[in-house]
Amino acid sequence: MSPYGRKKSPSILIAGAGIGGLTTALSLHAAGLDDVLLVEACPNLRAVGAGINLQPAAVRELTELGLAEALEKVAVATARLEYHHRYGGLIWSEPRGRAAGYNWPQYSVHRAHLQDILLSAVRERLGPEALVTGGRLVRYEQDRGQGRPTVRAYVAGRPGPFSCDLLIGADGINSAVRATMYPHEGPPLGNGICMWRGVTEGSAFLDGRTMVIVGCNARVKAVAYPVTPPDGSGRCLLNWVVESRTGDGLDEEDARGGADWDRAAPPEEVLAHLRGWRSDFLDLHGIIAGAPRIGRYPMIDRDPLPGWTDDRVVLLGDAAHPLYPTGSNGASQAVVDARVLAYELAHHDVDEALSRYEAARRPQTTRLLAAHRRLEPDPVLRQVESLAPDGFLDIRHVLPEDSLDGIKSCTRQVTGVDATALNARSSWSVAV
């Protein structure tokens, strides 16, 4: 039961209606805190982005928010992760989701489908007036004197600020809330890897539920997985990413654009990195050539912060801890943040809740950030490339099995929670 009671619950403004902001609104509402307003910069929430993965820890939270059925209809329950040589040979295979012992699946899903599910639930449960679109938050101020502190959030083009008891910055990697909290931080940090991404209609490959990472030298890699269940003729949407180290940091255009998810690239630019690659189970070249649109993005993150809270302002999701996409974990961590924050706010006053939220989430996401930066599989993949540049039939003829431990420990470290711990943990749902 909320310590505020329904009438006294704090007024909460969430900046950003991405995966993190929308899940936060739903989690607060489910915890009995429904004086919530979302302010989103985009004038209309269009279907943007490509494939996203939801790790079992996040699927558990979305299930407890009553969204399991909707998710199951649009997503693919990923059962395996495999690493393959660029000539097709299998290097490593491991079970994922339920197949790895979790009580919840891992889902591969189109970001637009996930956002639609969350957005419809917000509109249905909190009402259409809970979301203001076309409202870019530019900065906040707060009264730090005696009495009940108030936050004033300034939104571009609005004459006056929004006043609230708590401002949650869920406004992504280029967060204006974070920039107000840490005005000298500067742009995101690039590691010199460029990613091209797209979604192409194609035939399901392998068992239709496998994510493959192909290429396997440390310079160029490709990732592919289905993000919709196959239709009657085995067709589905395939998400793919090709990444290549093109420099040491951000080029000028990327630095200016931050993480712009909307820069287009022609297929030839991508295919040039995959000359000579072949595989008998996946027509990577065909999938890339057939993509209706290819987006080009730098691989970026930010250094961990010493704190996420400034009195009555707090950061969440990518605004707090942007991660490289290599662990397929950014959206999942935003979902977990949302649930923990709502749980703590329902059980404690705001100051105590924010401090408990940060204590629960900041050390864990700082560890994850470091694990994502280590790009742990790369040394193993480099070794395979140098020992078997022309490919192989059986990886055991190239490397002893324990040489693959780097990959095993990497996937454990980037997902952050093992099946036994997740299955045993008590729920963050609040009895209201």
Ligand SMILES: Cc1cc2nc3c(=O)[nH]c(=O)nc-3n(C[C@H](O)[C@H](O)[C@H](O)COP(=O)(O)OP(=O)(O)OC[C@H]3O[C@@H](n4cnc5c(N)ncnc54)[C@H](O)[C@@H]3O)c2cc1C
């Ligand atoms: C358009 C878009 C497409 C993406 N596509 C992919 C993808 O294909 N694959 C993938 O793995 N990850 C993708 N991501 C990133 C992924 O969604 C996030 O890493 C993850 O879900 C964490 O979510 P988040 O809500 O913290 O941040 P985000 O998903 O980045 O959401 C932040 C939200 O805040 C809004 N916003 C930004 N600034 C302000 C402001 N000043 N005031 C108000 N609102 C603001 C943004 O428009 C956005 O809706 C995408 C993100 C975006 C914004």
